[in-house]
Amino acid sequence: MTDLAQPAAMERQIAARGRKREFPRFDVMNVIGYLLLLFAALATVMPFLWMVSTSFKGDQEIFRFPPSFIPDGLRWQNYLDAMASPDAGRQLVNSLIYALGSTVSNLIFCSLAGYALARMQFSGRNLIFALVVGLLMVPAQSQIVPVFLIVQKIPFAGGNDWLGNGGTGLLNTYWGMILPTAATPFGIFMMRQFFTRIPMEYEESAKLDGASPFTIFRRILLPLARPSLAVLGVLSFQSAWNDFVWPLILNSHREMATLQIGLQLLQSGPDARWNVVMAMATLITLPVIIVYLLAQRHVIDGAVTSGVKG
Amino acid sequence: MSLRNSTSGPIKTVSFHQNWSAYAFLAPALVILFLSLLLPAVATLLMSFTDVSFLKPTSFVGFDNYIKLFNDTRFQQAVGNTIHYTIGVTFPTMVLGLLAAVALNQKVPGRMAFRTIFYLPVLTSLIAAAVVWAYVYEPYAGPLNGVLTRVGLPPQPWLQDPSLAMNALIIMAIWRDFGTAMIIYLAGLQDIPNDLYEAARLDGAKGRDIFLRITVPMLSSVTFYLLIILIVQTFQVFGAIYVMTQGGPLGSTETVVYQMYQTAFGYTEFGYSAAMSTVLFLTILAFSIIGTRIMRRKDV
Numbered sequence: 001m002t003d004l005a006q007p008a009a010m011e012r013q014i015a016a017r018g019r020k021r022e023f024p025r026f027d028v029m030n031v032i033g034y035l036l037l038l039f040a041a042l043a044t045v046m047p048f049l050w051m052v053s054t055s056f057k058g059d060q061e062i063f064r065f066p067p068s069f070i071p072d073g074l075r076w077q078n079y080l081d082a083m084a085s086p087d088a089g090r091q092l093v094n095s096l097i098y099a100l101g102s103t104v105s106n107l108i109f110c111s112l113a114g115y116a117l118a119r120m121q122f123s124g125r126n127l128i129f130a131l132v133v134g135l136l137m138v139p140a141q142s143q144i145v146p147v148f149l150i151v152q153k154i155p156f157a158g159g160n161d162w163l164g165n166g167g168t169g170l171l172n173t174y175w176g177m178i179l180p181t182a183a184t185p186f187g188i189f190m191m192r193q194f195f196t197r198i199p200m201e202y203e204e205s206a207k208l209d210g211a212s213p214f215t216i217f218r219r220i221l222l223p224l225a226r227p228s229l230a231v232l233g234v235l236s237f238q239s240a241w242n243d244f245v246w247p248l249i250l251n252s253h254r255e256m257a258t259l260q261i262g263l264q265l266l267q268s269g270p271d272a273r274w275n276v277v278m279a280m281a282t283l284i285t286l287p288v289i290i291v292y293l294l295a296q297r298h299v300i301d302g303a304v305t306s307g308v309k310g
Numbered sequence: 311m312s313l314r315n316s317t318s319g320p321i322k323t324v325s326f327h328q329n330w331s332a333y334a335f336l337a338p339a340l341v342i343l344f345l346s347l348l349l350p351a352v353a354t355l356l357m358s359f360t361d362v363s364f365l366k367p368t369s370f371v372g373f374d375n376y377i378k379l380f381n382d383t384r385f386q387q388a389v390g391n392t393i394h395y396t397i398g399v400t401f402p403t404m405v406l407g408l409l410a411a412v413a414l415n416q417k418v419p420g421r422m423a424f425r426t427i428f429y430l431p432v433l434t435s436l437i438a439a440a441v442v443w444a445y446v447y448e449p450y451a452g453p454l455n456g457v458l459t460r461v462g463l464p465p466q467p468w469l470q471d472p473s474l475a476m477n478a479l480i481i482m483a484i485w486r487d488f489g490t491a492m493i494i495y496l497a498g499l500q501d502i503p504n505d506l507y508e509a510a511r512l513d514g515a516k517g518r519d520i521f522l523r524i525t526v527p528m529l530s531s532v533t534f535y536l537l538i539i540l541i542v543q544t545f546q547v548f549g550a551i552y553v554m555t556q557g558g559p560l561g562s563t564e565t566v567v568y569q570m571y572q573t574a575f576g577y578t579e580f581g582y583s584a585a586m587s588t589v590l591f592l593t594i595l596a597f598s599i600i601g602t603r604i605m606r607r608k609d610v
Contacts, residue, residue, distance in 0.1 A: 029517075037413050040406075041427045044485065048430065050453045051442045066456030113339035122332035128340070135347045137598035141546035141567050142590045145574045145583055146350035146357065180346035183339040213331045242435035244549045249575065260437040264553055267441045274445055281438045288433050296426070 055278035082280040091262035102240035105182035114191025357584035375585035398480035407491020429489040440553035472562035498532035538601030
């Protein structure tokens with residue numbers, strides 16, 4: 001895993017910092033502390049290393065006890081088996097549609113709402129902002145049952161009548177998956193905080209020229225918001241890509257399963273093989289780690305301000 | 311930044327047109343928040359006073375669900391398990407996160423690599439992590455028992471023994487969460503003014519005193535914030551239990567959210583499940599309100 005962390009780039013950064021200030025003085029306590037740090041790092045990556053190691057093992061090898069850390073050979077067949085497992089392609093498509101749909105809608109809806117709350121004068125603004133802050137505190141997991149019932153009762157969807165009865169609503173649909181995650185109080189709050197910080201002068205001349213609020217938003221403020229949108233985008237993608245509970249409850253049809261559900265089905269299935277399961281787990285974990293390494297600084301900043309995680 | 315800042319501007323009369331366009335900007339987000347959070351919260355409360363299920367017509371039952379809930383030994387066990395899990399995860403996570411943050415706030419070699427490594431489990435999907443740890447804990451082929459056997463210790467049935475299973479889940483959760491604590495503590499450490507440390511050093515303070523007298527007190531509001539986040543999050547544990555133990559063995563890992571899920575979708579007792587949900591909701595809300603108060607007082 002560590003070779004993914006672009007050691008060369010990091011060493012350069014560290015070297016650049018090291019020149020400014022010296023490393024801590026060499027003494028016994030520092031050496032012990034550093035050894036503990038190394039031990040903690042090793043303990044942290046160990047499950048990942050076992051995941052990758054087992055993903056290359058043969059069908060007999062996985063039952064050997066005690067298991068050996070180095071596999072006998074690199075058996076890429078496990079990865080092909082994981083990808084060829086029934087529905088894996090469909091699950092990838094489902095995960096991508098869910099994650100991208102949720103990300104794009106969050107970017108649009110949260111920035112629109114955040115802009116209105118930060119920079120537009122209208123009656124009820126304080127009330128709506130208080131509502132958004134209040135909803136930040138609603139624990140999502142405790143709401144899964146009523147959200148399920150509401151999504152099932154959306155009028156005119158899935159054979160429902162205008163009162164929402166008779167059909168299956170948005171159960172087992174992409175719309176049903178995306179809708180409840182399409183805007184979050186956190187996203188609105190974050191965009192609102194960002195837009196508040198931009199000086200009013202940016203849009204005043206455009207206002208004098210008679211530009212509409214949407215034009216000002218689209219042409220002037222949205223381009224300034226790129227870094228915040230990047231954070232919101234990565235966090236939204238990560239949370240939908242890693243989501244398990246909502247797709248699990250919403251979708252009873254096998255063809256609507258996402259990769260996370262697929263991994264759980266693969267692991268709990270009657271013919272589960274640890275090597276193929278670990279190959280699948282590796283394939284699911286890698287994209288998020290790569291996205292993170294590319295956008296590291298932004299994501300960590302976002303995670304700090306939000307305290308929200310995937 | 312204070313939440314109240316923006317409202318302090320001059321209040322002008324607002325035209326109909328301004329209202330109309332502002333609400334057009336807000337409408338999509340508000341509709342979604344209404345359907346996904348506000349309506350469900352109200353619906354849960356209403357449902358908890360009924361016996362709604364797919365099997366029979368719904369009727370109003372007053373506080374019956376709550377009375378049943380407080381006499382339900384299975385629910386009491388779930389509450390106990392949830393508290394065990396919450397305490398077991400929260401404190402070690404914070405201590406490890408603080409130690410890692412203090413260590414990596416110095417110019418140690420490879421600090422960015424360490425930070426990245428400690429943050430990796432946070433990025434891993436819960437299900438991938440749970441599946442990998444289910445393998446780590448596997449009694450007959452898993453690496454953990456493999457290592458124990460090699461060093462001459464007896465292998466353990468980690469997830470199959472009622473006295474071990476919850477602790478096994480707790481260890482996995484600490485592994486997955488302490489990176490978050492580290493990142494939040496690192497941010498907190500960077501806010502501590504350097505002058506404080508320099509003054510202490512001039513007065514001849516030693517490393518341990520500096521840590522206990524300056525670092526820890528200066529981080530108290532960060533610590534409190536983190537405590538609230540972790541409590542709120544661990545109270546809602548579900549995915550790991552669904553994948554690794556299904557609440558077993560002998561109900562020893564059945565938590566409140568897992569039982570809520572079972573009651574609703576396993577036994578279709580939606581009303582009873584809603585009562586559990588309401589109790590959970592109010593508990594978490596109380597913690598969140600305390601946390602927000604602290605955040606506001608600190609004016610973050």
